[in-house]
Amino acid sequence: MSANLYFTKEHEQVRKALRDFVTKRINPFVDEWEEKGAAPLHDLFKEMGELGFLGIRYDERYGGLGLDYWYETVMLEEIARARCGGVPMAIAVQTNMATPAIAEFGSDYLKDKYLRAAIRGEMVGAIAVTEPDAGSDVAALRTFARKEGDVYVLNGSKTYITNGTQADFLTLLARTSEAPGYHSFSLFVVPTALPGFKISRKLDKLGMRSSDTAELYFDDLRIPAENRIGQEGEGFIYQMQQFQHERFSALPICYIGAEEMIRETVAYIKKRIVFGKPLIKKQVLRHRLVDWLSEIECLRQLTYHIVRLKMAGQDATKEISMGKLIGGRLLNQVADGCLQMYGGLGFMNEMHVSRFFRDARLISIGAGASEVMSDIIAKLEGF
Numbered sequence: 344m345s346a347n348l349y350f351t352k353e354h355e356q357v358r359k360a361l362r363d364f365v366t367k368r369i370n371p372f373v374d375e376w377e378e379k380g381a382a383p384l385h386d387l388f389k390e391m392g393e394l395g396f397l398g399i400r401y402d403e404r405y406g407g408l409g410l411d412y413w414y415e416t417v418m419l420e421e422i423a424r425a426r427c428g429g430v431p432m433a434i435a436v437q438t439n440m441a442t443p444a445i446a447e448f449g450s451d452y453l454k455d456k457y458l459r460a461a462i463r464g465e466m467v468g469a470i471a472v473t474e475p476d477a478g479s480d481v482a483a484l485r486t487f488a489r490k491e492g493d494v495y496v497l498n499g500s501k502t503y504i505t506n507g508t509q510a511d512f513l514t515l516l517a518r519t520s521e522a523p524g525y526h527s528f529s530l531f532v533v534p535t536a537l538p539g540f541k542i543s544r545k546l547d548k549l550g551m552r553s554s555d556t557a558e559l560y561f562d563d564l565r566i567p568a569e570n571r572i573g574q575e576g577e578g579f580i581y582q583m584q585q586f587q588h589e590r591f592s593a594l595p596i597c598y599i600g601a602e603e604m605i606r607e608t609v610a611y612i613k614k615r616i617v618f619g620k621p622l623i624k625k626q627v628l629r630h631r632l633v634d635w636l637s638e639i640e641c642l643r644q645l646t647y648h649i650v651r652l653k654m655a656g657q658d659a660t661k662e663i664s665m666g667k668l669i670g671g672r673l674l675n676q677v678a679d680g681c682l683q684m685y686g687g688l689g690f691m692n693e694m695h696v697s698r699f700f701r702d703a704r705l706i707s708i709g710a711g712a713s714e715v716m717s718d719i720i721a722k723l724e725g726f
């Protein structure tokens with residue numbers, strides 16, 4: 344398989360450890376967590392932290408493994424084998440959404456206190472950007488952090504926050520100035536134990552049901568100034584960079600998730616007899632499956648190209664946006680098409696394909712909708 348060109352024996356050892364973990368410590372519990380509407384993240388992350396899975400790319404000084412983007416890709420490929428989208432998403436929030444900016448722009452104090460705890464799995468993190476009136480248009484957000492001596496007083500609300508009912512800290516983007524433009528925002532680490540933090544409600548969703556999603560409210564929450572990540576006024580820029588880690592994490596989740604679902608569907612239609620023959624004998628279905636596998640391979644190779652760009656220290660915003668755009672579309676096509684091949688059985692909640700269909704829908708919306716990806720690509724292409 345072409346993936347072997349990129350991965351050494353050491354990568355494969357990490358892959359095996361992760362695969363074992365997903366097989367033994369995640370998959371047997373997925374049905375229960377889907378039913379409950381959340382995975383027990385403190386327990387799960389503690390176990391993952393002890394095995395080093397939450398700090399693969401991070402500095403050894405803060406408890407990370409100090410490995411590179413290829414190892415991170417192995418981690419993302421393997422968590423994508425969970426039999427739901429919700430748990431991989433919760434893990435990716437911890438590793439690729441709530442912590443990259445702390446690692447890249449945070450002070451030693453923030454890294455020592457929050458990054459270290461997130462890597463060990465002793466604290467659960469969440470990323471808090473979206474608000475009721477600001478999703479695709481991030482700069483429209485209104486949550487305000489007003490500087491008062493050595494604290495920032497935070498007021499406002501955030502919505503659709505993954506891990507939001509369990510988080511110990513939020514990596515949160517707020518306005519720190521009313522001036523127009525992109526230099527009026529700052530990024531903070533907000534401990535949820537502080538007075539003034541409220542969970543307004545836990546949201547009920549179409550899919551990703553093993554991942555908890557919350558609406559949050561801040562009422563005069565006093566954030567210590569030392570919890571600001573990097574420079575005041577630069578938070579929007581930091582968050583745009585942090586989004587690249589978040590969006591990248593969607594790519595392996597798309598190609599592995601789609602590939603696994605195809606394999607499962609093929610196993611089913613090899614056995615399902617329709618008009619006297621196994622359904623797999625229908626050329627139209629075989630060709631459809633092969634079209635998807637070909638597109639999956641393109642997405643995988645684009646992902647590996649992105650890893651090469653990142654390893655060379657080059658900007659990969661355009662390629663990551665392309666991958667997220669294509670990946671979301673592909674995952675939805677495969678989910679819909681595989682469900683169709685299962686017929687009525689696919690429509691039953693007890694079937695993995697029906698969960699896959701519901702979970703897949705998020706990829707084209709979350710972490711920047713497809714249209715937002717298209718706008719970014721068009722801008723970078725100069726039109």
Ligand SMILES: Cc1cc2nc3c(=O)[nH]c(=O)nc-3n(C[C@H](O)[C@H](O)[C@H](O)COP(=O)(O)OP(=O)(O)OC[C@H]3O[C@@H](n4cnc5c(N)ncnc54)[C@H](O)[C@@H]3O)c2cc1C
Pocket residue numbers: 436469470471472473477478479480502503504505506548551556705708709710711712713714715718
């Ligand atoms: C399950 C779930 C988990 C989430 N987790 C988090 C989280 O942990 N943290 C967080 O901060 N946010 C989170 N989000 C929020 C997510 O990132 C936003 O929903 C997403 O960015 C879209 O914003 P919106 O919902 O406000 O849609 P809107 O901005 O209202 O856009 C609606 C639709 O308009 C279209 N559109 C948008 N822009 C354009 C354009 N330029 N051109 C043409 N069409 C356009 C798109 O199709 C889009 O879906 C989560 C969302 C969900 C559903």
